[in-house]
Amino acid sequence: MLNTLLRTPGRRLRWLTAVGAVFALGAGGAEAAPAMWRLSDSDSTLYLFGTVHLMSADVEWRTPEFETALKDVDTIVLEADVTSPEALKRMGEVVGELAINPPGVTLSSLLGPERAARVVELAESLGLPSAGLEGFRPWFALTLVSIAAMQKEGHHATLGADQQVLDQALGQGHAVDYFETAEEQLLILAGLDDEVISRVFEASLAEYEDFGEHMTHMLDVWRMGDLAGLEAMANKSVQKVAPAMYEAMFVARNRAWIERIEEMMAGEGDYFIAVGAGHFVGEDGLVDLLEERGHTLERIQ
Numbered sequence: 001m002l003n004t005l006l007r008t009p010g011r012r013l014r015w016l017t018a019v020g021a022v023f024a025l026g027a028g029g030a031e032a033a034p035a036m037w038r039l040s041d042s043d044s045t046l047y048l049f050g051t052v053h054l055m056s057a058d059v060e061w062r063t064p065e066f067e068t069a070l071k072d073v074d075t076i077v078l079e080a081d082v083t084s085p086e087a088l089k090r091m092g093e094v095v096g097e098l099a100i101n102p103p104g105v106t107l108s109s110l111l112g113p114e115r116a117a118r119v120v121e122l123a124e125s126l127g128l129p130s131a132g133l134e135g136f137r138p139w140f141a142l143t144l145v146s147i148a149a150m151q152k153e154g155h156h157a158t159l160g161a162d163q164q165v166l167d168q169a170l171g172q173g174h175a176v177d178y179f180e181t182a183e184e185q186l187l188i189l190a191g192l193d194d195e196v197i198s199r200v201f202e203a204s205l206a207e208y209e210d211f212g213e214h215m216t217h218m219l220d221v222w223r224m225g226d227l228a229g230l231e232a233m234a235n236k237s238v239q240k241v242a243p244a245m246y247e248a249m250f251v252a253r254n255r256a257w258i259e260r261i262e263e264m265m266a267g268e269g270d271y272f273i274a275v276g277a278g279h280f281v282g283e284d285g286l287v288d289l290l291e292e293r294g295h296t297l298e299r300i301q
Contacts, residue, residue, distance in 0.1 A: 050277025
């Protein structure tokens, strides 16, 4: 079933890369820009930059402050490696192990008739073969639907801010590190209850109906560094509809990353940390968590 939906090796790699990227901003400088902070001590400087994982080619967001910060560091740190051959191979294995329904079980039987009908209608409007989705568990089927909606509007992981940071950093000769693996990200989604995933999908139907407008608004909020707006779009909606997903995808991961960030501060060197912008906002966000631990962050844009 997986090979039927993702017919060619090249297409499989593109979809798996996008699945990894789905993982899936307050006053700043004089001009609106994506939020970025600086955290420093006598021998370490960390820049923390909130990204959007999928983007279109016409989005302009770079600033002189961003370029200077990225140029001056030794190491960049991203959420996970979702592009190397090794990571893509393991992601494909995890999908094969955890995303496929057992014999006799279909997506429709897990979602129920009303939800399944909505998935079919939406999938077909996006050019996805709805019959091909029947073999997948809800978490993976709805991830594919979300990616298809983004790609229909021209937003791709290869154009996302994370990938642009990685490409530029490699060109500048920086070292690259990651907070987690792509396998760990997929395991978080796979570990969520089917009913939780279904509720999130239902709550997102209005966004899918006019996804172009939704993405435009989200990118505007991100580019303006609007922390409250970003929290409302990226965090509070998930927290309200599916607290278990919010805990798994934001709270637990942020707390794990804080430990790594403090290890960087305890050592020497300069780092540029680029992770999803939703990880920086709210009382469970990286900024508040770092300040609770006594760190002082400077908002530089």
